[in-house]
Amino acid sequence: MTANPGPGLYLHLPFCSSICPYCDFYVLTGDPARQRRFVDTLIAEISLCTGGRWPVVGAESPVEPFDTLYLGGGTPSILAAEELTRTLEALHRALPIDDDCWISLEANPEDVIPANLDAWRQLGVCFLSLGVQSFQQQNLDFLGRRHTAEQSHRSLELALGAGFHTVSADLIYGLPDQSREDWQHDLELALALGPQHLSCYQLTFHHGTPFGFRKERGELAELPEEAQAELFLLTHRFLAEKAFEGYEVSNFATGPEHRSCHNQKYWDHTPYLGLGPSAHSFAGHHRWWNRRKIKPWETRLEDGESPVESSEHLSPTDLAFERLILALRTADGLDLESFRSVYGVDLLSANLEVADRLQVDGLIRVDSGCLVPTTRGLAIADTLARSFDITE
Amino acid sequence: MNTIRNFCIIAHIDHGKSTLADRLIQRCGGVEEREFRDQILDSMDIERERGITIKSNTVTLNYKAQDGQEYQLNLIDTPGHVDFSHEVRRSLMSCEGALLLIDAAQGVEAQTLANLYLALEYDLEVVPVINKIDLPSADVEKVREEIDEDLGLDPYEAVLCSAKLGTGIDEVLEAIVHQLPPPAGDPEAPLQALIFDAQYDAYRGVVMLCRVKEGTLRPGETIRLMHTEKEYEVEEVGLLQLKQVKAHQLAAGAVGYVIAGIKTVRDIAIGDTITAAERPAPEPLPGYKEAKPVVFSSIYPMSTDDYEDLAKALDKLALNDAALTYEKDSSTALGFGFRCGFLGLLHLDVVQERLKREYGLSLLLSAPSVRYELTLEDGSEITVDNPTLFPDPNHIDGAAEPFIKAAIMMPERYIGVVMELCRERRGVNTTYNYLAVGRVELTSELPLAEVLFDFYDKLKTVTQGYGSFDYELLDYRPTDLVKVDILVNSEPVDALAQLVHRDKARPRALRYCEKLAETIPRQQFKIAIQGAIGGKIIARTTINAYRKDVTAKCYGGDITRKRKLLEKQKAGKKKMKVVGAVEIPQSAFVAVLKADTDN
Numbered sequence: 001m002t003a004n005p006g007p008g009l010y011l012h013l014p015f016c017s018s019i020c021p022y023c024d025f026y027v028l029t030g031d032p033a034r035q036r037r038f039v040d041t042l043i044a045e046i047s048l049c050t051g052g053r054w055p056v057v058g059a060e061s062p063v064e065p066f067d068t069l070y071l072g073g074g075t076p077s078i079l080a081a082e083e084l085t086r087t088l089e090a091l092h093r094a095l096p097i098d099d100d101c102w103i104s105l106e107a108n109p110e111d112v113i114p115a116n117l118d119a120w121r122q123l124g125v126c127f128l129s130l131g132v133q134s135f136q137q138q139n140l141d142f143l144g145r146r147h148t149a150e151q152s153h154r155s156l157e158l159a160l161g162a163g164f165h166t167v168s169a170d171l172i173y174g175l176p177d178q179s180r181e182d183w184q185h186d187l188e189l190a191l192a193l194g195p196q197h198l199s200c201y202q203l204t205f206h207h208g209t210p211f212g213f214r215k216e217r218g219e220l221a222e223l224p225e226e227a228q229a230e231l232f233l234l235t236h237r238f239l240a241e242k243a244f245e246g247y248e249v250s251n252f253a254t255g256p257e258h259r260s261c262h263n264q265k266y267w268d269h270t271p272y273l274g275l276g277p278s279a280h281s282f283a284g285h286h287r288w289w290n291r292r293k294i295k296p297w298e299t300r301l302e303d304g305e306s307p308v309e310s311s312e313h314l315s316p317t318d319l320a321f322e323r324l325i326l327a328l329r330t331a332d333g334l335d336l337e338s339f340r341s342v343y344g345v346d347l348l349s350a351n352l353e354v355a356d357r358l359q360v361d362g363l364i365r366v367d368s369g370c371l372v373p374t375t376r377g378l379a380i381a382d383t384l385a386r387s388f389d390i391t392e
Numbered sequence: 393m394n395t396i397r398n399f400c401i402i403a404h405i406d407h408g409k410s411t412l413a414d415r416l417i418q419r420c421g422g423v424e425e426r427e428f429r430d431q432i433l434d435s436m437d438i439e440r441e442r443g444i445t446i447k448s449n450t451v452t453l454n455y456k457a458q459d460g461q462e463y464q465l466n467l468i469d470t471p472g473h474v475d476f477s478h479e480v481r482r483s484l485m486s487c488e489g490a491l492l493l494i495d496a497a498q499g500v501e502a503q504t505l506a507n508l509y510l511a512l513e514y515d516l517e518v519v520p521v522i523n524k525i526d527l528p529s530a531d532v533e534k535v536r537e538e539i540d541e542d543l544g545l546d547p548y549e550a551v552l553c554s555a556k557l558g559t560g561i562d563e564v565l566e567a568i569v570h571q572l573p574p575p576a577g578d579p580e581a582p583l584q585a586l587i588f589d590a591q592y593d594a595y596r597g598v599v600m601l602c603r604v605k606e607g608t609l610r611p612g613e614t615i616r617l618m619h620t621e622k623e624y625e626v627e628e629v630g631l632l633q634l635k636q637v638k639a640h641q642l643a644a645g646a647v648g649y650v651i652a653g654i655k656t657v658r659d660i661a662i663g664d665t666i667t668a669a670e671r672p673a674p675e676p677l678p679g680y681k682e683a684k685p686v687v688f689s690s691i692y693p694m695s696t697d698d699y700e701d702l703a704k705a706l707d708k709l710a711l712n713d714a715a716l717t718y719e720k721d722s723s724t725a726l727g728f729g730f731r732c733g734f735l736g737l738l739h740l741d742v743v744q745e746r747l748k749r750e751y752g753l754s755l756l757l758s759a760p761s762v763r764y765e766l767t768l769e770d771g772s773e774i775t776v777d778n779p780t781l782f783p784d785p786n787h788i789d790g791a792a793e794p795f796i797k798a799a800i801m802m803p804e805r806y807i808g809v810v811m812e813l814c815r816e817r818r819g820v821n822t823t824y825n826y827l828a829v830g831r832v833e834l835t836s837e838l839p840l841a842e843v844l845f846d847f848y849d850k851l852k853t854v855t856q857g858y859g860s861f862d863y864e865l866l867d868y869r870p871t872d873l874v875k876v877d878i879l880v881n882s883e884p885v886d887a888l889a890q891l892v893h894r895d896k897a898r899p900r901a902l903r904y905c906e907k908l909a910e911t912i913p914r915q916q917f918k919i920a921i922q923g924a925i926g927g928k929i930i931a932r933t934t935i936n937a938y939r940k941d942v943t944a945k946c947y948g949g950d951i952t953r954k955r956k957l958l959e960k961q962k963a964g965k966k967k968m969k970v971v972g973a974v975e976i977p978q979s980a981f982v983a984v985l986k987a988d989t990d991n
């Protein structure tokens with residue numbers, strides 16, 4: 001995926017019709033009027049960037065036009081088509097945006113109706129990420145989703161017929177007590193419909209969410225690690241058999257052209273600009289982020305101020321470590337030569353013993369100059385990242 | 393000389409020795425309680441807290457008796473714990489009499505008996521004192537019976553008092569004056585003075601406390617220490633009346649201090665005899681025995697940066713603690729430290745506690761060991777107390793370990809469990825006899841090594857707190873000694889090696905393995921933890937590898953958090969000791985080395 005070397009653009013559209021008990025994104029509910037006011041403010045934030053100016057002092061504003069745009073949230077599909085249109089128009093006015101910009105949109109099954117599909121196509125959406133989560137009713141019920149199993153099928157079918165370049169289905173696995181068979185059944189149901197992309201997320205009980213709360217009270221238990229590992233490996237192996245490449249811990253595509261080229265930028269330190277409450281941005285040696293909650297974010301913008309809450313300067317070591325962490329989460333792995341030339345660390349010679357051991361144990365391999373995690377390695381990517389020393 | 397009385401108070405722990413001493417001092421010195429505590433006992437926090445007197449606090453009291461006569465009473469304090477029994481002996485040798493203090497509610501206990509035997513060994517006149525008569529549970533009659541039957545003393549000579557309330561204190565003082573004999577000795581004879589204690593003073597050097605048996609000690613004279621064979625010039629002598637009070641001489645019968653320009657307590661030996669260089673006594677006073685450490689442990693600073701501080705702290709402690717020995721030691725797992733020798737477990741505890749509290753050091757101690765005697769195949773004999781120095785077993789012909797004679801007193805109903813405990817601990821010649829109705833004294837010959845390992849706690853548990861324990865060292869006896877190594881991924885962790893009896897090797901090794909398995913975090917590979925004797929594996933556990941350790945999502949907003957979390961975990965790893973490519977956190981060593989119990 002070298003087709004999109006320019007910076008990426010992310011818009012955080014935080015509205016959902018109700019809040020799922022496992023969700024730890026910044027989300028809220030709000031009626032169309034509230035949504036309209038939000039879009040007004042978002043357009044104000046966009047305008048602050050007029051002329052391609054990135055909001056953080058010290059960050060090197062890239063000069064290339066943006067070539068990916070990701071509409072995330074939240075549930076961007078909940079917004080009326082004209083709100084999305086207004087937003088995109090504002091973007092085009094303020095920022096350099098490539099003609100072939102790869103636009104992704106997150107949608108929930110209940111919003112997938114022909115009229116909306118048409119409108120999104122009109123906007124130029126080529127990657128539709130559909131939050132089906134499961135095709136089985138009892139799983140959807142447990143997850144507190146608003147749509148039915150029937151809607152999961154129907155929406156995916158409709159989306160696939162609507163002419164997007166790539167349709168992706170989001171699935172969740174690792175529900176308490178979920179069996180291998182139950183999960184594999186979901187995968188089979190998804191594959192039967194023929195999406196080009198799948199995101200399979202292992203359920204996590206985040207602190208501060210209703211599920212997290214129930215877990216802390218002992219009412220809900222995550223799957224034991226061994227079972228989590230089994231499902232993880234099952235996912236990767238099963239999908240590999242079906243010609244889905246697991247190009248990242250949780251992401252699978254039928255071919256390189258169907259990968260999420262926007263997300264890819266997060267993993268290889270391509271600059272990205274995030275707008276909207278809680279959005280993060282990165283360029284060069286800086287990462288910064290907006291006020292998390294909608295109120296203070298709006299207040300700042302209404303006062304004509306930047307909604308950026310804070311920023312961090314990344315030292316070369318920070319950057320190198322991030323490169324390592326992120327690369328070890330991907331099937332492409334880490335290009336050792338480029339790592340050495342950028343960060344001055346010969347990773348393998350600095351970690352001879354560890355690297356040996358990990359290879360012998362079948363957790364990593366070195367493949368045409370790249371350090372690549374095996375599937376079992378991917379399952380413990382955090383452990384791998386901790387194993388290497390990059391301070392030499 | 394007829395108006396001098398040299399005496400000590402002997403008692404089981406907690407029977408009120410310190411309290412009674414305080415009362416006597418107050419009654420004679422007219423000192424406010426708070427003031428005198430500040431004066432005498434300020435540096436003794438640890439001892440106070442533990443209710444154990446470790447260093448003698450000897451004091452001279454002036455007492456005007458009911459017959460109108462002024463007496464000089466020298467209260468010679470004795471350490472209250474078996475670890476310091478050599479010091480107890482020195483103190484007893486300095487006295488003509490002793491108050492045997494018994495708790496009116498607890499009655500006679502193991503140490504009461506042991507102390508009495510000691511006092512009788514030194515021909516001391518013993519007056520029983522029944523303390524704590526104010527307690528509702530006090531049973532004076534029962535204690536009188538025990539005094540009669542267990543101790544063979546005259547129960548009607550016993551003085552009753554409450555040290556806490558101050559009742560009966562005059563009676564105690566009168567008993568000291570009238571029932572204890574005055575010292576004998578000739579001030580003109582060649583000098584013989586017994587050193588029974590010594591303290592280090594930053595300005596004056598070593599202050600020796602001594603009892604002049606014969607002759608007279610005067611400033612300006614040259615003295616000779618008969619065992620260490622060193623000579624010094626006396627700078628100052630005096631009495632210990634709360635503060636040091638200078639005197640022009642100490643004549644036969646006196647108890648006082650001597651300052652003679654001696655730099656450290658290591659230059660002298662407690663129990664040595666001071667004589668005059670000009671006209672030396674023909675021989676030293678009898679009973680001298682060197683204080684030898686019997687328990688050994690390596691002390692490591694938690695943070696290797698603290699090594700220098702540990703070295704300095706030990707130097708300082710040693711100024712005042714001649715029995716503490718230490719030498720450099722190092723471990724691949726724990727870095728540099730010191731191999732230390734102690735008089736016993738309590739001594740070890742006190743030193744460790746002081747290093748932590750007074751010097752703010754965090755420490756790791758290896759499992760305590762006794763000193764073994766080994767005969768090698770070439771006939772030579774060596775001693776080993778440090779597992780890392782244990783020779784190749786093929787070259788060892790025989791091993792011997794120190795035995796103690798343990799005396800345990802308890803109510804009759806616990807005989808069974810205590811006999812079982814002694815059997816488990818390889819005790820031999822375990823016998824018991826009834827002291828009084830329902831009370832038993834059990835004696836057993838036990839390997840000291842078995843007592844080091846949570847024996848006292850076990851005893852307290854099985855006797856529900858009613859068992860009391862005392863011991864003396866006996867001799868060395870043949871033993872089947874092995875070195876148990878703990879291996880992590882086949883590599884030995886030197887700091888965890890131990891010398892143990894073959895029968896104890898497997899349970900001990902298994903415990904260590906299990907503790908390690910609980911505390912070493914999982915890593916990306918499987919970790920084998922084994923206990924071994926030589927090449928033979930006798931215990932094993934495994935820590936399974938991580939199978940799943942990755943977060944589901946890592947997009948724009950997650951990256952900073954992820955990096956910081958991993959950095960933190962990595963920093964934690966940096967502090968770990970690496971053995972066999974396995975990172976072992978400090979906490980694992982702490983957990984294992986603290987786990988000094990077999991189940």
Ligand SMILES: Nc1nc2c(ncn2[C@@H]2O[C@H](COP(=O)(O)OP(=O)(O)O)[C@@H](O)[C@H]2O)c(=O)[nH]1
Pocket residue numbers: 403404405406407408409410411412443444445472523524525526527553554555556557
């Ligand atoms: N009720 C009562 N308690 C006492 C008496 N004498 C000492 N104690 C208490 O017994 C405990 C041990 O006393 P202490 O003098 O420290 O004992 P030592 O270990 O023999 O020095 C302390 O809590 C004292 O307060 C007494 O006459 N009556």
Ligand code: SF4
Pocket residue numbers: 015016018019020023024025027073074075108131
């Ligand atoms: S729909 Fe998605 S963003 Fe909205 S609450 Fe549910 S999980 Fe969160």
